Amino acid sequence: MTPLHLTHFTASTCLGRGLAPTLAALAAQASGLKRCDFETVDLDTWIGEVAGIDDTCLPAALARHDCRNNRLALLALETDGFADAVRAAIGRHGSRRVGCFLGTSTAGILQTELAYRRRDPATGALPPDFVYETTHNTYSVGGFVRDYFGLEGPAAVVSTACSSSAKVFAQAARMIEVGLIDAALVGGVDSLCLTTLYGFASLELTSRQPCRPYDAARDGISIGEGAAYALLERAPASLAADAVLLLGAGESSDAYHMSSPHPEGLGARLAMEAALRDAGLATDDIGYINLHGTATPANDSAEGQAVAALFDGRVPCSSTKGATGHTLGAAGAVEAVIGALALQHGLLPGSAQTQVLDPAIAALGLDYLLANRRAPLRHVLSNSFGFGGSNCSLVLGCAS
Amino acid sequence: MSIELEAWIAGIGVLAPGLADWPTARAVLAGERPYEAAPTVLPAPAILPPAERRRASRLVRLALAVGMEAVTHAGADAATLTTVFSASCGDGHNCHALCETLASDDRQVSPTRFHNSVHNTAAGYWGIATGAMAPCQVLCAYDASFGAGLIEAAVQVATAQTPVLLIAYDAEYPDPISAVRPTRDAAGVALLLTPQRSDQSVAELRLQLADGPAATLADPALEALRKNIPALRALPLLERIARGDATAVGIDYLDPLRLQLAVQPCRP
Numbered sequence: 145m146t147p148l149h150l151t152h153f154t155a156s157t158c159l160g161r162g163l164a165p166t167l168a169a170l171a172a173q174a175s176g177l178k179r180c181d182f183e184t185v186d187l188d189t190w191i192g193e194v195a196g197i198d199d200t201c202l203p204a205a206l207a208r209h210d211c212r213n214n215r216l217a218l219l220a221l222e223t224d225g226f227a228d229a230v231r232a233a234i235g236r237h238g239s240r241r242v243g244c245f246l247g248t249s250t251a252g253i254l255q256t257e258l259a260y261r262r263r264d265p266a267t268g269a270l271p272p273d274f275v276y277e278t279t280h281n282t283y284s285v286g287g288f289v290r291d292y293f294g295l296e297g298p299a300a301v302v303s304t305a306c307s308s309s310a311k312v313f314a315q316a317a318r319m320i321e322v323g324l325i326d327a328a329l330v331g332g333v334d335s336l337c338l339t340t341l342y343g344f345a346s347l348e349l350t351s352r353q354p355c356r357p358y359d360a361a362r363d364g365i366s367i368g369e370g371a372a373y374a375l376l377e378r379a380p381a382s383l384a385a386d387a388v389l390l391l392g393a394g395e396s397s398d399a400y401h402m403s404s405p406h407p408e409g410l411g412a413r414l415a416m417e418a419a420l421r422d423a424g425l426a427t428d429d430i431g432y433i434n435l436h437g438t439a440t441p442a443n444d445s446a447e448g449q450a451v452a453a454l455f456d457g458r459v460p461c462s463s464t465k466g467a468t469g470h471t472l473g474a475a476g477a478v479e480a481v482i483g484a485l486a487l488q489h490g491l492l493p494g495s496a497q498t499q500v501l502d503p504a505i506a507a508l509g510l511d512y513l514l515a516n517r518r519a520p521l522r523h524v525l526s527n528s529f530g531f532g533g534s535n536c537s538l539v540l541g542c543a544s
Numbered sequence: 545m546s547i548e549l550e551a552w553i554a555g556i557g558v559l560a561p562g563l564a565d566w567p568t569a570r571a572v573l574a575g576e577r578p579y580e581a582a583p584t585v586l587p588a589p590a591i592l593p594p595a596e597r598r599r600a601s602r603l604v605r606l607a608l609a610v611g612m613e614a615v616t617h618a619g620a621d622a623a624t625l626t627t628v629f630s631a632s633c634g635d636g637h638n639c640h641a642l643c644e645t646l647a648s649d650d651r652q653v654s655p656t657r658f659h660n661s662v663h664n665t666a667a668g669y670w671g672i673a674t675g676a677m678a679p680c681q682v683l684c685a686y687d688a689s690f691g692a693g694l695i696e697a698a699v700q701v702a703t704a705q706t707p708v709l710l711i712a713y714d715a716e717y718p719d720p721i722s723a724v725r726p727t728r729d730a731a732g733v734a735l736l737l738t739p740q741r742s743d744q745s746v747a748e749l750r751l752q753l754a755d756g757p758a759a760t761l762a763d764p765a766l767e768a769l770r771k772n773i774p775a776l777r778a779l780p781l782l783e784r785i786a787r788g789d790a791t792a793v794g795i796d797y798l799d800p801l802r803l804q805l806a807v808q809p810c811r812p
Contacts, residue, residue: 186651240753240801249662256639256721260647269720276724282634282663282684290798298753299798300683300692303663311681315696318703323547324695324753338646343658395679399671402596403659414677531659532668534680 145317145422147389147541149379151327152229155372155481156220157468158192163224167485173516175467175496177354177366182336183254189350192368192469193336194219202288209288211252211279213335217289220333220371229375230293230329237326244290244299245316247308247332249473249530251301252279254337285333297325303473305530306436308332309372310476313538314393316376331373332474340367340472347403355439355470357463358448358505358512359498362439368469372477374484385544388484391523392425394418398533404442405529409450412436412527415535416454419525423539427455430539431521432492434479436529437463438470447527448505448512457509459525460517466497476528480538483524487542492517549698549751552810553785554707554744555618557610557734560584560776561769565613572766573779573786579765584730591673599656600669601635603715606732607666608673611711614734618744622674625709625736626700629667630683630693632774633727635660636717666713689714690733690777691797697737698751707738712775731773733782747785747809754804758796785809 154162158176159169169176177190200215221227234242259274278284286301298319302311309332316328344350344367351364379389396418398411405412420427433455436447444463451461464482471478486492494515501512523541558569562582571577586605589597591612600608607629615622638660645653659665664682671680681700685692690712697710713732717725741748759780761767770779777796784793784807795803 253639256643257646260643263647263720267720269723274724276721277686280721281632281686281725283632283686283689286684287686296800298692298695298801300685300696302682303684304667304680304682305662305664315681318699322549322699322702324549324699338651339642339653339658339661342646342651342653343642343655343661346653346655346658395681397667397671397677397680399675399677401672402665402668403655411677418679530664531662532664532682533671534664534667534682 145392146321147379147391148317148320148376149383150388150390150484151375151377152226153374153481153484154220154224154226155478156194156223157370157471157478158194158368159468161223167489169467170491170493173494173496175354177469185338185341187341187345188352190354190366191336192366194369206288206291208275209278211255213252213285213333214288216335216369216371217285217333220373226373233327233375234293239294239296241297241326242295243297243316243319243325243328244286244295245312245328245330246286246289247302247312247473247476248285248334249303249305249308250334250337250339251282251284253339255279257338304534305532306472306475307528307530307534307536308473308476310528310536310538311395313390313480314395317390317393320378327375327377329373330376332477333371334471334473335369349440351439354497355466356497356499357437357439357465357495358444358502360500360502362441362444364440365438366469368471370468370471370474370478372474372481383543386488387543388487389541389543391541392419392423392539394422394537396535400533403531405446407446409446411533411535412447412529413450413454415537416525419537419539425523425539429523430459430525432486432524433459433461434483434526435461435463436527437465439465448508448510452508452510457511460492460511460513462493462495462513464493466495476536479526483526483540487521487524487540490518490520492519546752549702551698551701551737551749552741552745553735553747553749554738554742555614555620555736556746557613559606559610560731561729566617569782570786573783579763581765586730592669596669596672601638601660602730603635603713604666604669606715606730607711607713608670610713610732610734611670611709614709614736618736620707620736623676625676626678626706627670628681628693628697628708628710630689630712632684632686632689632714634663635665636715636721640718640721685798687774688796688798689774691795691803694803701737701739705739707736710735710737712778714773714775728772731775733775733778745810747807750806752804753801755800756794756802758802759793781805781807
């Protein structure tokens with residue numbers, strides 16, 4: 145692809161609100177996970193909760209959009225000056241030439257879960273204050289953000305489970321390439337809800353301990369919430385040395401199973417190969433891989449095999465989900481931002497919570513980072529894989 | 545500067561209330577036979593393995609049926625195709641059951657219900673059924689989901705220069721969500737788009753973003769369907785193809801935009 149400049153980017157997760165606390169937590173190899181105390185959930189698991197969501201108020205004109213997911217979306221937009229950067233881009237290009245492509249898995253389903261507790265005892269009707277379109281519907285976060293900025297260009301929400309907000313980078317790049325738009329607000333927003341907490345528990349995919357990616361004793365995910373965004377524009381002729389570029393994206397499908405990855409990570413490998421091809425790079429050009437690394441036995445085994453087979457163990461890699469939790473539909477964008485920070489600061493984040501690398505994965509020769517490493521980076525690969533066998537890999541690079 | 549995207553339609557699939565397939569829809573839209581309202585009949589998805597077939601919801605059956613009709617119509621190989629799925633909703637019955645369980649004293653949800661709750665459920669089953677490992681996009685844009693899917697598919701045809709199968713599909717919610725989202729039945733439209741004309745081409749499509757009203761349908765029953773089920777915002781496009789009518793048509797998209805489509809039918 146033609147490289148695109150990440151003019152501005154931001155992320156808010158349980159590590160903190162914005163880039164500075166995120167970078168500080170990564171540098172300290174800290175984790176934002178805590179024992180689950182969300183709402184009335186009575187599960188023995190750990191979560192990553194974003195502070196301050198309940199105190200975030202939507203503008204009165206957008207009150208119909210009020211729900212936890214859109215509050216999180218707003219909280220993150222108004223961090224690191226990101227919203228101002230979007231407004232400046234609208235000023236440069238016009239409101240019809242800025243696209244809005246966001247990923248989510250559950251949007252504002254929590255609003256419906258809560259409404260189901262308040263059904264009319266006689267008729268079963270939902271309470272009159274329940275609004276479906278702008279809270280429950282999968283598009284609701286896209287509609288909210290588009291309306292928040294008065295955007296009038298193309299928009300959509302991608303919902304491919306945990307690869308959603310990686311795929312929006314590819315989608316926006318295509319739209320810019322054909323010339324339908326000049327800039328795109330891309331990102332992912334996913335918030336805690338009962339559906340995912342009880343749902344992943346029903347599949348026995350949540351851990352009772354803080355998740356331990358690629359660990360010998362890993363036994364499941366810790367669900368997190370998060371919102372991360374990037375503003376994508378065509379790269380100008382000259383850029384600051386620490387400017388971050390989107391260089392390639394690769395997508396594939398497992399065609400294997402709804403909730404288990406292909407055991408040897410065949411779909412994952414296809415996505416990584418496609419991303420490298422799109423970027424015009426070889427495996428040796430990649431300096432760090434931010435793995436999907438959910439800490440389920442199946443994911444890490446499959447992904448580890450695919451990475452080992454493709455990169456022959458030469459590339460340092462880690463999952464940052466021990467720090468952020470698995471932010472599901474937001475994970476692709478959160479980890480793209482972590483990849484951007486890694487490039488800018490030469491920080492290869494060690495895997496928080498991981499104690500002993502799984503010997504079966506170690507035997508493949510993977511250079512999995514248990515501790516932070518400092519090294520100049522030119523190119524980073526970020527993996528995101530989802531239920532239904534949806535895979536997406538992104539390649540980011542530094543301008544220098 | 546107004547960008548125009550070009551693609552050729554090589555195959556069409558339709559399943560909607562009273563419209564059992566594309567040949568039926570074509571005849572109705574061409575005015576060759578009257579529209580007769582009837583509930584959508586969803587075939588069992590024979591292409592799925594037995595275990596998955598049992599779990600296939602109405603939405604999955606719908607998506608697989610229209611997708612396979614378009615693939616068969618074009619004489620294409622589903623295993624090779626890039627896909628774009630676009631739906632305004634997930635499986636409403638599954639969502640209702642999950643929300644009921646989560647509001648009850650026993651919140652233990654069914655694992656199958658959970659993995660069927662993701663928006664890309666139909667896309668996942670499509671992959672399992674066809675073996676397609678190509679990129680697969682899954683979108684939602686509420687009532688503009690068909691338009692969003694069509695743009696995405698046309699953009700991918702342009703950038704990858706490869707055939708792309710668009711499957712747009714929606715289905716009803718049960719009570720009580722039906723009161724706030726009254727989609728009345730299941731309906732889907734699939735279009736196999738190709739970058740070049742072939743012997744299979746049904747029509748040439750040139751797409752632009754524009755203002756102006758979306759086209760409507762003269763038949764009140766069909767117009768009601770167009771407005772009620774987002775995938776059927778495609779009907780005015782299908783009407784032009786059915787009638788061999790080359791006039792431009794406006795298709796609903798996100799306000800204030802419409803999709804302006806120049807349609808050049810290749811054969812009646």
